[in-house]
Amino acid sequence: MNSMKKLMCAGLALLMLAGCKDATAALANSKETLMTVGDTTVTKGDLYNMMFASVGANTANTDVMNRIAAQEIEVTEEMKEEALNQVQFYTMMYGDQFTEFLDSMGLTEDTYAEKYILPNTLTSKLVEKYTEENFDSLCGSFDPLKAIVLSFTTEDDASAALSALKDGSVTPAEAAKDNNSSSSGSEEVITMNTTSYDSAALSVLRSMSVDDGWTEVPSSDGATFYVLKLVSHDPAEFKEDAVKAISGITAVTNESNEFYLRKYNFHVYDINLYNGLKELNPDILIQDKPAPTPTPSAEAE
Amino acid sequence: MNNFVKKNWFVCLLIVLFAGISVFYIYDTNKGKLKGKTANGEGVVYSVGDTDVTATDFYNSMYESNGPAALFQKIVTTVADKSVETTDTMKENAKTQAESVISNYATNYPTNYREMLDSQLVSLGYSGMDGLEDYLVNVFKQTELTAQYVKEHFDELQVRNISYILVRFENGDSGEGTPTEDEQNRMAAVDHGLETGTFEDTAKALSEDPSSAPNGGVLGTLDANTTSLDSAFQAAALGLKEGEVSEWVYSSNFGYFRIKCNASTHEGMVKAYREQNSLTEDVEVTDGEIYSDLLNTYDTTLTNKVIWEKAEELGLTFPDPEVEKAVRAYAGMED
Structure with a gap:
């Protein structure tokens, strides 16, 4: 009988384990007083809950990629200088408003550059790094080419520009300006993801060769007239620009992020953060995603 | 033990079945739950690479951008x-x-x-x-x-409810503060309007500021801390008493102003608020409503x-x- 009771108790204890909840990460020293207003005390735990609800998911979302980028990308003096220049630009643009903002956050221009601008630079470089390391396959997917595209609202303007360009008497920038176009006339990288020009123009560009020179193409709806020239269809010839253009594509950024999140085995252990990230950016929760299937070429290797 | 089992075989069978069902139930209930982790005795919020970010680390991270704001709130x-x-x-x-x-x-x-x-x-x-x-x-x-x-610091703050009429520069500011003939003609028309009619009607008809003219030239309530207004305008406005209308005030940014002080006392503010919002005496108004444009627009500090x-x-x-x-x-x- 005593054995029976012990066995029953053990069984009931086991059942209690069934009531386990999703995990939350408890904060140490949560009862520490941060401030008192009259008889109202605000503890570290109170503040943690308030901040978590307000910025928790966003903070984690940013911090994770910042931590990874800090591991993968070396900070150069050039990057630091660029970050500081950016802050000084803000100060010039926004004046007192920006200075007051820095004061309210307890920051200087240097610390703002270090804490906010530089990490942004590193995460951009991270995607560029991914793009460089997967350059051939990404070029296969996005087929970048380099071209000059001038847009005109009338056929007469487009034809006049085309004529001048074929003469060689003007630069593309001058041809645009002289014929009522706001196009810059600069070379640009166009990918399969580019939507800033009509599909008819893009289609012609992809079928052109460099020797074709300048050509005129009306848009599908006849409202815009393009004068365009293919500069190069070999991404190796303009690799740096191609990397920048491809790494600006959202799908590539997402692919890069997933790669690095898996590489660094990002995992969430707190259910509140998990739910917050699921709402904000479910793609970051790689723990919910199946591992990617190896490609045949990888298997062959 | 064997004898025990032989004697109580049915009970033992029930216990084994019960244990099996319990284990399965526990597994099934918990399989979808998020598992936790601790590091150095503290809960881990997330991990990336070799780094376990504890709740304290996460608190510090959030505090950098949001802590003081949340505490002040x-x-x-x-x-x-x-x-x-x-x-x-x-x-x-x-x-x-x-x-x-x-x-x-x-x-x-x-x-x-x-x-x-x-x-x-x-x-x-x-x-x-x-x-x-x-x-x-x-x-x-x-x-x-x-x-x-x-209300308690009304005079110290130099609170004023203000309306104005603007005559713009004909061709930008000449820098001399002397109106051109065209500007003088328009100013004279305003002067005539003020002599023969109300400030409100004159503003509606002749003020060249499209944002305030339809409301009879009403700007709102400002005080000595207001920083968003033209300095010449503000200095002139703060110098007026209730009911007074200034002479022409030259502003290098805009042109020439006639400024009216609708209220320079709290009682005046209540009256001006009712008039400007077409509220009869029986409608209750709160101090918050009366000073809302001061607090939300002209003195947010x-x-x-x-x-x-x-x-x-x-x-x-x-x-x-x-x-x-x-x-x-x-x-x-x-x-």
Whole structure:
């Protein structure tokens, strides 16, 4: 009988384990007083809950990629200088408003550059790094080419520009300006993801060769007239620009992020953060995603 | 043992079955749960690479961008709650506004408006969506508290309710402060209008500022802390008493102004508010309503100052001087 009771108790204890909840990460020293207003005390735990609800998911979302980028990308003096220049630009643009903002956050221009601008630079470089390391396959997917595209609202303007360009008497920038176009006339990288020009123009560009020179193409709806020239269809010839253009594509950024999140085995252990990230950016929760299937070429290797 | 089992075989069978079902039940219930992790005795929020980010690490990270703001928000809500009594009007208005807020959230976030509202209210120090009406009552209290301060320090703040008529430069400012013939003609027309009619009607007909002319030239309520107005205009406005109209005021930025002071006393402010909002004597108006444009537009520094002073009266203490320094910096209340 005593054995029976012990066995029953053990069984009931086991059942209690069934009531386990999703995990939350408890904060140490949560009862520490941060401030008192009259008889109202605000503890570290109170503040943690308030901040978590307000910025928790966003903070984690940013911090994770910042931590990874800090591991993968070396900070150069050039990057630091660029970050500081950016802050000084803000100060010039926004004046007192920006200075007051820095004061309210307890920051200087240097610390703002270090804490906010530089990490942004590193995460951009991270995607560029991914793009460089997967350059051939990404070029296969996005087929970048380099071209000059001038847009005109009338056929007469487009034809006049085309004529001048074929003469060689003007630069593309001058041809645009002289014929009522706001196009810059600069070379640009166009990918399969580019939507800033009509599909008819893009289609012609992809079928052109460099020797074709300048050509005129009306848009599908006849409202815009393009004068365009293919500069190069070999991404190796303009690799740096191609990397920048491809790494600006959202799908590539997402692919890069997933790669690095898996590489660094990002995992969430707190259910509140998990739910917050699921709402904000479910793609970051790689723990919910199946591992990617190896490609045949990888298997062959 | 064998004898025991032989004797009680049926009970043992039940126990084995029961244990099996329990284990399966426990496994099935827990398989979808998020498993936790600890590092050095503290809960881990997430891990990346070799780094376990504990709750303390995460707290520090959030504190950098949000800590002082959240603490000051707590000061604001606590001070307002303790300093101003809740009135039936506040409760009724809060109830009405709450319905409107929920409706807006439901429109903008149809699938998860409750979670959004919950999260917003927790970040403000409330328990969740159930605290919405309390939050709205608190907002009314904040306005009333600051408005009460304005009333008590009216003369010190040099509060004025102002209207104006503008005659713009013909071709930009010549830099000499002398109107051209065209400008003089337009100014003369305004002078004639003011001699023969009201300031309001003259502004509607002749003021060259399209934003204020339709309202009879009403600018609103400003004080000595206002920084967003033309300095010449502001200096002239603050120098006027109730009912006075200035001579022509030259502004290098805009042209020439005639400025009228509609109110330079609290009683004048109440009267001006009623007139400008077409409210009869029987309609109750609160100090918060009367001074809302001052607090929300022309002197936005006042609320923080009032809240901080009141908090210090109630007893505001920070065990950590660094925390106090950060919250003061955020609130614009450095020593």
